[in-house]
Amino acid sequence: MRRDNTGMSCSGNKCCGVEVEEHVPILQPDEKLLKRLNTLANHFQSKYSIQPSFFVRVPGRVNLIGEHIDYCGYPVCPMAIEQDVLVAVAPSKDNDIHLTNVDPKYIDFRCKIENINICIEDTNDGPDWYKYFLCGVKGALEVIPEECLPGGILAAVWGNIPPNSGLSSSSALVSAAVLLTVHVSQHQLPKRKLATISASAESCIGTQGGGMDQAIAFLGKAGTAMLIEFNPVRGTDITLPETAVFVIAHSQACHNKASTTDFNLRVAECRLAAQMIAKKRNKPWERVQRLIDVQESLGVSLDEMVSVVTTELHEEPYTMSEISRNLGITKEKLKEIPLLRSFRDSQMFKLKQRALHVYNEAARVVEFRRTSVENTIMEEEKVRQLGKLMSNSHASLYELYECSHPSLDSLVDKAMACGALGARLTGAGWGGCIVAIVTKDKVTEFVDALKEEIVRCGIKDGFKLDDLVFPTKPNQGAAIYTI
Numbered sequence: 001m002r003r004d005n006t007g008m009s010c011s012g013n014k015c016c017g018v019e020v021e022e023h024v025p026i027l028q029p030d031e032k033l034l035k036r037l038n039t040l041a042n043h044f045q046s047k048y049s050i051q052p053s054f055f056v057r058v059p060g061r062v063n064l065i066g067e068h069i070d071y072c073g074y075p076v077c078p079m080a081i082e083q084d085v086l087v088a089v090a091p092s093k094d095n096d097i098h099l100t101n102v103d104p105k106y107i108d109f110r111c112k113i114e115n116i117n118i119c120i121e122d123t124n125d126g127p128d129w130y131k132y133f134l135c136g137v138k139g140a141l142e143v144i145p146e147e148c149l150p151g152g153i154l155a156a157v158w159g160n161i162p163p164n165s166g167l168s169s170s171s172a173l174v175s176a177a178v179l180l181t182v183h184v185s186q187h188q189l190p191k192r193k194l195a196t197i198s199a200s201a202e203s204c205i206g207t208q209g210g211g212m213d214q215a216i217a218f219l220g221k222a223g224t225a226m227l228i229e230f231n232p233v234r235g236t237d238i239t240l241p242e243t244a245v246f247v248i249a250h251s252q253a254c255h256n257k258a259s260t261t262d263f264n265l266r267v268a269e270c271r272l273a274a275q276m277i278a279k280k281r282n283k284p285w286e287r288v289q290r291l292i293d294v295q296e297s298l299g300v301s302l303d304e305m306v307s308v309v310t311t312e313l314h315e316e317p318y319t320m321s322e323i324s325r326n327l328g329i330t331k332e333k334l335k336e337i338p339l340l341r342s343f344r345d346s347q348m349f350k351l352k353q354r355a356l357h358v359y360n361e362a363a364r365v366v367e368f369r370r371t372s373v374e375n376t377i378m379e380e381e382k383v384r385q386l387g388k389l390m391s392n393s394h395a396s397l398y399e400l401y402e403c404s405h406p407s408l409d410s411l412v413d414k415a416m417a418c419g420a421l422g423a424r425l426t427g428a429g430w431g432g433c434i435v436a437i438v439t440k441d442k443v444t445e446f447v448d449a450l451k452e453e454i455v456r457c458g459i460k461d462g463f464k465l466d467d468l469v470f471p472t473k474p475n476q477g478a479a480i481y482t483i
């Protein structure tokens with residue numbers, strides 16, 4: 001630790017009491033990673049006949065609590081996981097982006113760097129994989145100074161984050177593309193800037209997320225979960241109880257978030273709920289975009305917002321006509337909001353249910369953090385309280401937010417029956433993974449029991465038992481490697 005002349009300590013991201021922007025580290029791989037990088041380098045060499053100049057590694061994440069509230073402006077509590085997206089990179093002189101993937105199900109792709117076309121068509125499976133990569137390259141090119149712009153890029157991708165499963169494989173890929181484009185241009189940007197660029201870049205894929213995934217991808221640290229806050233994006237360490245272990249389990253139901261309008265409908269419902277409340281409370285509703293904006297304009301607590309929602313919004317789903325009438329604008333004007341363009345006139349909006357989830361979930365994040373760092377609570381009681389918050393979160397996502405899936409609900413039940421102290425879906429939902437909290441001394445017993453249950457109910461083609469249940473711990477965020 002350094003000290004300045006006032007005696008102030010200079011450590012972490014503070015120097016002489018002043019915030020210093022952190023940059024993505026350039027690291028040497030450990031033995032395990034080196035093996036994977038060598039495999040990736042061989043694939044790269046076989047495709048492009050040269051060796052990569054560098055590698056980027058961007059992890060997935062598990063969100064412990066705070067689901068579907070990042071785009072409403074509220075803090076969330078994720079941690080980076082071990083699974084990641086690796087990309088081997090070299091500059092290319094031909095002004096083309098060349099893309100290949102170690103996994104043959106993702107086909108090779110090539111296009112001109114000045115002609116990136118991310119046209120998203122309606123498909124059941126979601127956008128082509130390389131479009132996530134192109135979003136990232138495009139987002140980075142927009143901020144790199146003219147004189148640094150790269151010629152072309154040779155890239156080979158290899159990821160082991162289960163895709164379409166709520167562990168943020170999409171953002172790892174987009175964020176990796178942003179980072180490697182900046183680095184291949186010999187440019188440097190701080191982590192928080194990279195996170196912001198990546199979040200805005202990923203919105204080109206169609207989903208209007210809130211930035212949690214890209215933020216933890218860059219800000220994640222080994223050994224600590226993070227409270228991620230927004231506007232501007234920032235992260236604060238949350239030390240988890242020593243005795244708590246988080247176990248991820250896969251429901252064997254996958255869902256690509258960009259393949260349906262489910263995700264954006266929730267974003268739209270939250271925005272419309274915020275505007276309707278603002279209007280009813282005589283606040284300038286046009287300036288309100290997120291549920292946090294209306295809370296701030298009313299100057300009340302999260303608990304009070306729950307009462308406000310209960311008074312101001314009704315249970316029955318709203319029609320576009322009712323919303324436009326209440327806001328005092330025409331339906332045509334309402335439909336000019338980009339987020340609403342993809343919805344038919346007959347679309348119904350569950351404003352009360354979604355807003356109630358958001359304010360209660362935001363309060364659970366506050367409680368989760370308070371409990372985690374509380375010194376007066378016994379360890380075991382702490383884990384029990386965190387578990388309760390997680391289970392309440394799942395109940396709300398099931399009932400009010402309607403983003404669960406029968407396979408997720410049944411997996412949550414199984415986890416609880418196997419001894420978890422709490423369990424919930426993680427990520428956007430509609431399939432994917434759950435995260436359960438167990439005490440350290442019970443992890444092996446829990447994992448074995450849950451695997452046994454999963455085997456008893458059947459393993460679908462394409463899944464392997466060992467990948468279906470695994471304990472996890474907070475991991476390092478994005479890094480650049482040379483070998």
Ligand code: ADP
Nearest residue numbers: 129159163164165166167168169170255256257
């Ligand atoms: P997630 O919850 O994992 O973020 P999304 O629905 O947001 O799921 O997007 C996942 C998409 O990201 C996949 O359908 C695929 O197109 C892309 N993707 C994820 N991992 C990889 C990978 N290793 N290689 C190529 N594309 C990937």
Ligand code: NG1
Nearest residue numbers: 067068166168209210211212427428
């Ligand atoms: P996943 O499940 O990783 O695609 C999405 C959003 C997050 C957040 C969560 C729900 C993107 C890129 N990610 O995550 O911002 O809203 O859902 O909490 O849109």
Ligand code: MG
Nearest residue numbers: 168169170171
């Ligand atoms: Mg995603």
